[in-house]
Structures are given as C-alpha cells and as structure tokens.
Amino acid sequence: MLSRVAENIYWLARYLERAEDTARLINVTSNLLLDFPRTTRLDWDSLVTISGAEETFDEHYDNRSADNVLNFLCVDERYSGSIFSSLGYARENLRTTRDIMPREIWEELNTLYLDIHKQSGAGMSSRKRDAFMKRVIRSCQSINGVIEGSLSHTQVHTFLMLGRNLERADMTTRIIDVRSANLLPRSPEELTPFESLQWMSVLKSLTGYQMYRQQIRLRVNGPDVLRFLLQDDAFPRAVASCLGQMSFELEDLPGHENAQALVDKLLSQLINADLVALAHEPDVLHDFVDELQIAFNELHQSIADLYFSGRYRGQSQSQVA
Numbered sequence: 217m218l219s220r221v222a223e224n225i226y227w228l229a230r231y232l233e234r235a236e237d238t239a240r241l242i243n244v245t246s247n248l249l250l251d252f253p254r255t256t257r258l259d260w261d262s263l264v265t266i267s268g269a270e271e272t273f274d275e276h277y278d279n280r281s282a283d284n285v286l287n288f289l290c291v292d293e294r295y296s297g298s299i300f301s302s303l304g305y306a307r308e309n310l311r312t313t314r315d316i317m318p319r320e321i322w323e324e325l326n327t328l329y330l331d332i333h334k335q336s337g338a339g340m341s342s343r344k345r346d347a348f349m350k351r352v353i354r355s356c357q358s359i360n361g362v363i364e365g366s367l368s369h370t371q372v373h374t375f376l377m378l379g380r381n382l383e384r385a386d387m388t389t390r391i392i393d394v395r396s397a398n399l400l401p402r403s404p405e406e407l408t409p410f411e412s413l414q415w416m417s418v419l420k421s422l423t424g425y426q427m428y429r430q431q432i433r434l435r436v437n438g439p440d441v442l443r444f445l446l447q448d449d450a451f452p453r454a455v456a457s458c459l460g461q462m463s464f465e466l467e468d469l470p471g472h473e474n475a476q477a478l479v480d481k482l483l484s485q486l487i488n489a490d491l492v493a494l495a496h497e498p499d500v501l502h503d504f505v506d507e508l509q510i511a512f513n514e515l516h517q518s519i520a521d522l523y524f525s526g527r528y529r530g531q532s533q534s535q536v537a
Contacts, residue, residue: 221316222375223524224309229379231306232325235299236356237387238289239349241266244394244421246345248414260285266390267297283341290348291336299352300336303329318366321359328355377465378519385458386512391421392445393505415441422453438495446486455508459483462515475518482511 245263261280264273269288272295277284291300307329314322331351340348360380367373416436419425424445431448432440448454463479466472485508494501 219524221313222371223520224313225372225375226379226519226524228306228309228313229376230383231302231309232356232359233380233383233387234297235302235306236353237384237391238267238297238299238302239352240421241387241391241394242286242289242345243349244391244417246349247417247420248394262394263289266393269295269297283339286340286342286345290340291332293336300332303332303352316372318362320362320366324355324359324362328352371468374465374468375523378462381458381461381465382512382516382519384453385455386509388422388445388453388455388458389505389508389512391418392442393502394418411438412436418445424451424453427451439491442489442491442495442501446489446491456483456486459486469523471522475515475522478511478515478518482508482515485511 241263245260259280260282263285264270264280267289273280273285273288276292276294277288288295289298292298293301293304295301296305303325307325310317310322310325328351335344335348363373363376367376412435415438416425419428419436419441422445428436428441428444428451432444434440444451445454447456449456449460451457459479459482463476463483466476466479489504494504
C-alpha cells in the first residue's frame with residue numbers, strides 16, 4: 217500500500233472519531249449544566265482550553281458565551297478541529313480512497329457533511345445543540361458499523377483501526393479532563409454533594425453508564441469510573457482497550473517495534489496510576505491527562521515516521537493534527 221493511501225485512511229478514521237468525540241465533549245458539559253444547581257459556577261470556557269484552541273478562538277470571538285463556543289466547536293470552518301472542519305477533512309480523504317472503501321461509507325459521510333454545511337450557514341445555538349450532537353454521533357456510528365460489517369481485514373482496515381483507536385483514546389482522556397477542568401468547585405465541602413453526578417455525566421457522554429453498572433454495582437464514584445475508563449480492556453472507549461486494539465493491529469505491520477514499545481509503556485503508566493488521588497485532586501488528574509496526551513502524540517509521530525514518510529514512502533501529504 218502507498219504511504220499516501222495509508223495516511224489518508226489513518227486520518228479519515230481520526231477525523232471521523234474527532235467529529236464524534238467533539239460532539240460527546242459538548243454533551244458532557246451540557247449534561248453537567250442540566251444536573252447541577254444554578255448556584256454552581258459552570259461555564260463553557262474550559263472546552264476551548266481543553267481543545268487547545270484558545271488563540272484561534274480569541275482571534276475570531278469577543279467573548280466565550282455558550283453560543284460562541286458552540287459555533288466555534290461545531291460549525292466554524294476557520295477552526296480546523298471543529299466538527300464541520302473534521303467532517304470536511306474526512307470527506308476529502310475518503311474521496312481520494314473511494315475505490316478501496318465500501319460505497320455506503322461515502323454516501324453516509326457525504327450526506328452528513330452536506331447537512332452540517334447547511335447548518336453552518338445558519339449558525340449554532342443552544343436550542344439546536346442536542347439535535348445536532350445526536351445527528352453527528354449517530355451518523356459516525358453508522359459509518360463505523362458499515363466499516364465493521366463490510367470492510368475486509370486487510371491493511372486498509374489496519375490503518376483505519378490505528379487512527380480510530382488513537383484518536384478515541386485521546387478524546388476519552390479529554391472528556392475525563394472536563395471533570396478536572398476549572399468547571400467545578402475545588403473545596404471538598406462544595407464538591408462532595410455533586411461528585412456522583414459529575415462522574416455519571418462523564419460515563420453517559422461516552423455511552424458507558426450501562427456497561428459500568430453491569431461491571432461495578434456500587435454507587436458511581438470517581439476511582440471506579442477512572443478505573444473503568446482508563447484501565448478496562450473490554451469497554452471499547454476505555455483507554456487501555458484502545459491501546460490493546462492498537463497493539464493487536466500493529467503486529468500485522470512490518471517494523472512495528474518502536475510503536476509497540478510506546479504502547480506497552482503507556483499501558484504500564486495506566487496500570488500503575490494512583491486512581492484514588494486522581495479522582496479527588498483535579499489538578500493531579502489534569503497533569504496526568506496532559507502526560508497521556510503527550511505520549512499519544514509521540515505514538516502518532518512514531519507511526520507517521522515509519523509508515524507515512526519513511527521506508528513506507530510513496531506520496532505523502534500534510535494533515536491537520
């Protein structure tokens with residue numbers, strides 16, 4: 217397979233996952249806003265911070281109101297990480313690889329992109345928020361269903377899985393980071409009454425609440441939620457499960473040793489984490505998430521150096537990270 221084709225497929229999966237998980241990131245904040253009393257200070261600022269796009273946001277918006285943040289994250293084509301931009305990049309990558317992918321994937325993605333394009337002209341508001349997020353998440357899930365049901369397990373599938381699972385692991389940590397961001401009261405006295413609600417919202421935003429309750433029958437609490445979302449190797453959106461899937465896929469590729477070593481190191485870091493401290497100290501959790509995300513970038517760079525621009529070289533192109 218040409219490097220250019222492998223890179224396009226890898227990034228197609230990442231952009232699709234990014235669009236879906238950005239919608240989930242917004243959902244977790246929406247759920248927190250609904251669940252918490254009005255006296256509790258909650259805002260949308262942290263979503264811009266977590267996305268790492270403060271500079272871009274401040275270039276184009278005067279204040280961080282809910283509507284401005286929603287427009288920026290959902291339909292602003294000037295921000296490369298918005299849902300609209302991510303779907304546009306995914307569509308372009310799929311357009312150049314249509315001959316090796318099932319036709320239904322193009323039909324679903326193209327329809328979704330055109331619908332979001334119409335929405336971008338009208339802008340995004342809080343009133344349209346829930347329907348928009350459901351539309352994006354459902355269509356991305358449909359595309360993933362077609363991939364699982366009709367794509368042969370060749371190297372095309374391998375690079376799709378690498379891209380999807382790396383992006384998914386990264387976005388799961390970002391959604392966990394919403395809990396550690398400056399959304400919530402920092403003193404234990406203020407925090408305790410709402411602790412279960414916070415963690416329940418995080419689980420629901422990752423469609424993990426039912427699976428969590430099947431495995432852990434006790435009241436929802438921070439250490440158990442973190443253990444489920446970071447260390448569980450059976451829940452598809454848990455970080456350990458994503459890394460395990462990547463390890464499995466890498467074994468089919470030549471020269472995978474460096475990338476495999478990074479995956480093993482990350483898994484060891486997860487297993488040895490002090491989950492009780494992470495659950496009760498937002499700043500410590502935030503620092504831990506930062507470390508994981510730096511490691512994800514190193515893992516991506518290792519894959520890119522080997523398969524997109526090195527010995528696997530064919531024709532390469534730059535993608536928006």
